[in-house]
Amino acid sequence: MQWEIRAFLRKGRKYVGLFRIHLKNHFAYVHDFLIRTLFLIVVLFIFTQLWGVTYEVTGRDRIAGFSLPMMMWYLTVTESMMMAYPPLVERVEQEVKSGQVAVTLIRPFSYVGAHFSAYLAEFILRLSINLAIGGALVFLLFGPPEVGPGQAGRFLLFLPVSLVIHFSFTMCIALLAFWFEEVQGFHLIYTRLLMTLGGMMLPLEIFPESVERLAHVLPFQAVIYLPAKMMVTEPGGLWWSLWLKQIGWALFSLALMGAIYRRGVRNLDLNGG
Amino acid sequence: MTVIRAENLTKTFRVKRKAPGFWGSLQSLAKPDVVEKEAVRGISFRVEKGETVAFLGPNGAGKSTTIKMLTGILHPTSGRLEVLGMVPQRERVRLAFRIGTVFGQKSQLWYHLPPADTFALMADIYELPAKPFRVRRDELVELFGLGPYLHTPVRKLSLGERMRCEMAVALLHRPEILFLDEPTIGMDVVVKQKIREMIRLFNRKEGVTVFLTSHDAGDVEELCDRAIIINHGEVVMDVPVHQLKRDVLKYKIVHLKLGAEPDDFTLPGTEVLKRKGTGLKLKVDILRTTVEAVIGRLLERYPILDINVEDPSMEDVITTLYEAKGG
Numbered sequence: 001m002q003w004e005i006r007a008f009l010r011k012g013r014k015y016v017g018l019f020r021i022h023l024k025n026h027f028a029y030v031h032d033f034l035i036r037t038l039f040l041i042v043v044l045f046i047f048t049q050l051w052g053v054t055y056e057v058t059g060r061d062r063i064a065g066f067s068l069p070m071m072m073w074y075l076t077v078t079e080s081m082m083m084a085y086p087p088l089v090e091r092v093e094q095e096v097k098s099g100q101v102a103v104t105l106i107r108p109f110s111y112v113g114a115h116f117s118a119y120l121a122e123f124i125l126r127l128s129i130n131l132a133i134g135g136a137l138v139f140l141l142f143g144p145p146e147v148g149p150g151q152a153g154r155f156l157l158f159l160p161v162s163l164v165i166h167f168s169f170t171m172c173i174a175l176l177a178f179w180f181e182e183v184q185g186f187h188l189i190y191t192r193l194l195m196t197l198g199g200m201m202l203p204l205e206i207f208p209e210s211v212e213r214l215a216h217v218l219p220f221q222a223v224i225y226l227p228a229k230m231m232v233t234e235p236g237g238l239w240w241s242l243w244l245k246q247i248g249w250a251l252f253s254l255a256l257m258g259a260i261y262r263r264g265v266r267n268l269d270l271n272g273g
Numbered sequence: 274m275t276v277i278r279a280e281n282l283t284k285t286f287r288v289k290r291k292a293p294g295f296w297g298s299l300q301s302l303a304k305p306d307v308v309e310k311e312a313v314r315g316i317s318f319r320v321e322k323g324e325t326v327a328f329l330g331p332n333g334a335g336k337s338t339t340i341k342m343l344t345g346i347l348h349p350t351s352g353r354l355e356v357l358g359m360v361p362q363r364e365r366v367r368l369a370f371r372i373g374t375v376f377g378q379k380s381q382l383w384y385h386l387p388p389a390d391t392f393a394l395m396a397d398i399y400e401l402p403a404k405p406f407r408v409r410r411d412e413l414v415e416l417f418g419l420g421p422y423l424h425t426p427v428r429k430l431s432l433g434e435r436m437r438c439e440m441a442v443a444l445l446h447r448p449e450i451l452f453l454d455e456p457t458i459g460m461d462v463v464v465k466q467k468i469r470e471m472i473r474l475f476n477r478k479e480g481v482t483v484f485l486t487s488h489d490a491g492d493v494e495e496l497c498d499r500a501i502i503i504n505h506g507e508v509v510m511d512v513p514v515h516q517l518k519r520d521v522l523k524y525k526i527v528h529l530k531l532g533a534e535p536d537d538f539t540l541p542g543t544e545v546l547k548r549k550g551t552g553l554k555l556k557v558d559i560l561r562t563t564v565e566a567v568i569g570r571l572l573e574r575y576p577i578l579d580i581n582v583e584d585p586s587m588e589d590v591i592t593t594l595y596e597a598k599g600g
Contacts, residue, residue, distance in 0.1 A: 010400045017397030021383060021390055028385040103379050105346045107398055108369035266348050266362075 014109050018117035026125050033126055037133045040083055044134050047075050048141055064205035069142035070232050071203070076138045077155075077228040078200045080130035085166060086122040088115065089187040092174035097181075101268070112171060112261055119167055145232060154230040154239055161246045166194075166223045168253035175257070178264035193218075199225025222249045276450055276482050277320035277343060282352035283506075284313040284338050312338040314506035315352065322449075325476055325483040327497035327514065329590070335506040336486040340452055343484070344374060357449060370399060373448030373481075375439050377455035380427075387424045388438040392445060399446035406445075413441040417471060433464030440471055444481075451475070453485040457492055469495050490522050490584030502590070521593050523560045526583040527567065529553040532576030543567050551578075 026033075055061075055068045066074065092115070095101040105111055138145075147155075173190060176183045195201050197211075198220035204212050215221050226246055230239065290306045291297050313335040320326050330336050341347040343356055345365030354361060359368045375381075382391050396406040414420055417437045422430055430438070436456070443451060453472070457465040473496060475481045487493060493500060493514060500517045502510040510517075531551045542561030547554035557567050564582055571577065585593070 014398045014400065017394050021386065021394045024390065025383055025385055098379075100379055102341060102344075102346050103374075103376060103381050105365065106344050106369060106372075106374050108366045108400075109398055110366075268347060 015113055015117045018109075018114055019121045022118040022121035023125060026122050033129050036083065037129055040079055040130055040134050041137055043079055044072070044076060044137055048072055048138075064203060065233065066203060066205070069145070072138045072142050073145040074203055074228050074232045076131070076134045077231050078224050080127055080134050081224055081227070082194070082200050084123050084126035084130050085170070086119050086126070088119060088167070088170045089174045089183060092171075093177040093183055096177045096268070111265070112257065115171065116167055120163070123163060147231060151231055151234065154235070155227055157243060158227040158230045158246060161243070161250050162223050162227045164250045165219060165246070165253045168250070168257040169219070171257050172253070172260050175260045175264045178268050193220050194224055197221065198223050199228070203229065219249045219253065222246045274322040275319050276322050276357055277318075277484065278353070278355040279319075279343070280317045280353040281315045282313055282317070282339070282342065282354055283311065283315050283350045284335070284342060284347060285350045286310045286312055311506055313342070316503060316506070316508045318501055318508060318511060320482060320484060322482055323476070323480045324499060325497045326485065327493040327500040328484060328486045328503070329493065329500055330503040334503045336503065337454060339503070340454055340484070340486060344372060344452055345369070370446065371448060372450045372452060373443035373446070374452045375443045375454070375456050377436075377458040380435070380439065381442055382427045382435060382438055384428050385426055387426055388419065388442070389423045391438070391442055395442055395445050401446060409445055409447070413444060416474070417441045433460055433467075436460060436464065436468060437471075440468060444475060447479065448481065450482045450484060453483065453487075455487055456485065457487065457489055465489070465491065472496055488586070490590070494518060494522060519560070521590050522585060523558060524585060525557045525559055525564055526585065527555045527557055527564060528581040528583070529555070529571065529577060530579035531571075532578055535575055538574070540567055540570055
């Protein structure tokens with residue numbers, strides 16, 4: 001038992017090492033991240049204007065249960081998350097095209113696990129910057145979010161699970177590069193689904209009831225909508241059942257990714273030096 | 274002890290063909306024309322522990338594909354393969370602990386970080402305990418002379434310095450087999466020499482088996498005992514390097530820029546391939562004479578402004594082999 005724990009820790013150390021070195025490496029690109037954040041500020045500013053007018057025209061304090069500040073904090077979280085996702089599909093596709101995948105596959109670690117360590121490091125860094133800068137803008141315009149310790153805690157429970165789901169689905173698409181020369185098209189469809197049925201641009205409650213029901217049975221809401229919703233609203237006593245459902249989607253996406261990887265790696269074609 | 278055993282190894286890729294132009298794209302979309310390309314066709318060979326083997330062939334011969342199968346990256350289409358008693362495509366991770374690789378055209382160093390960080394990461398990846406890692410790292414830093422730039426970001430290192438780091442990183446976990454794919458590509462003579470010395474040293478000191486592909490005949494001559502030559506995915510020749518030198522690598526190409534236009538001259542073992550103004554291209558048969566002797570004789574008659582000595586290219590080696598076999 002003790003030996004097994006030690007072996008597990010030794011194996012875990014390599015992914016921690018990868019996480020650390022990626023984090024360190026990304027500090028070389030912090031200025032690039034900051035420039036990207038300028039775009040986030042522009043997007044959030046446009047949203048504040050759009051929703052400001054919407055609330056004014058409708059003359060309502062709340063739309064689908066969201067006040068204007070709540071809506072803006074919701075969008076800050078969703079936009080910050082969306083803009084923090086590293087370009088995994090491009091990377092894997094490029095790795096396969098250039099043959100660099102050989103350097104990764106030759107190491108004694110899981111190909112997918114190594115990518116996850118890299119992904120996590122970049123996501124954490126980008127999300128921190130996005131939330132800090134985007135949050136500062138919304139704070140200046142609407143004041144602090146009404147977030148109690150319960151909401152913050154639930155956000156921290158839902159966020160990592162949502163990241164696992166998003167990483168796994170994105171990796172599934174990226175791994176198609178082991179078969180197809182071009183996989184950006186698949187990724188484009190996936191990200192558009194996240195933007196709409198995933199609740200990135202609008203909370204699902206705003207959709208017509210039938211669309212909302214459909215969105216709730218699909219996995220996209222578990223990626224962006226759920227963590228953002230947990231952050232800005234009080235979901236009541238049923239939050240844990242949503243969390244279990246989210247974990248279910250995580251397990252499904254992991255299994256799908258594992259199956260695609262096992263088939264893909266057998267199919268890998270790397271011509272030339 | 275046999276460390277690599279390949280029997281009737283084949284690898285077939287499916288390649289999509291497309292006619293040029295828009296119509297070709299549409300046709301390809303509706304009815305893709307997929308052809309099978311045999312990159313490796315039933316090759317068999319064995320490598321014993323401690324051997325230094327050159328795996329040679331022209332571009333597209335199947336060298337890199339074979340190395341990728343030996344290291345578990347590519348799955349063979351058919352045939353049997355065993356490396357250190359393991360089946361690479363099934364036991365890739367377990368095998369990775371016992372082999373080292375250097376791909377001359379693909380770096381394993383972190384571009385923005387110093388080599389010291391890559392060393393530390395590799396210690397984690399290869400699960401090396403802290404103390405043995407430090408001892409090994411210090412040993413490699415000293416042997417490869419990495420001390421002065423161990424903490425300099427890789428992007429600021431010269432190609433030669435980078436390549437020494439690549440070699441040291443590949444040796445950190447004490448691999449039993451070192452796969453080197455064009456390890457000296459693009460390097461100057463001095464750096465090439467240093468890299469070759471290090472490979473030789475670890476082969477002798479630690480009994481590391483070396484499996485090398487290179488287009489540089491110098492790598493083969495100076496490093497390897499045995500050469501396996503493949504072309505069009507098949508083994509053309511499997512011979513000791515001294516035999517290859519005797520039969521094929523028996524000449525050097527010498528480019529000269531003289532101070533005056535040369536007259537007609539003949540030198541033993543030397544053939545004039547090209548003459549243009551003061552430029553001269555000679556083929557020197559090193560079994561009959563030496564490059565030094567030829568240059569010495571020419572210096573007696575003309576001032577020499579520039580000299581460049583080349584080994585025969587791998588394409589020439591293959592052509593010579595086919596000619597010798599009447600192919």
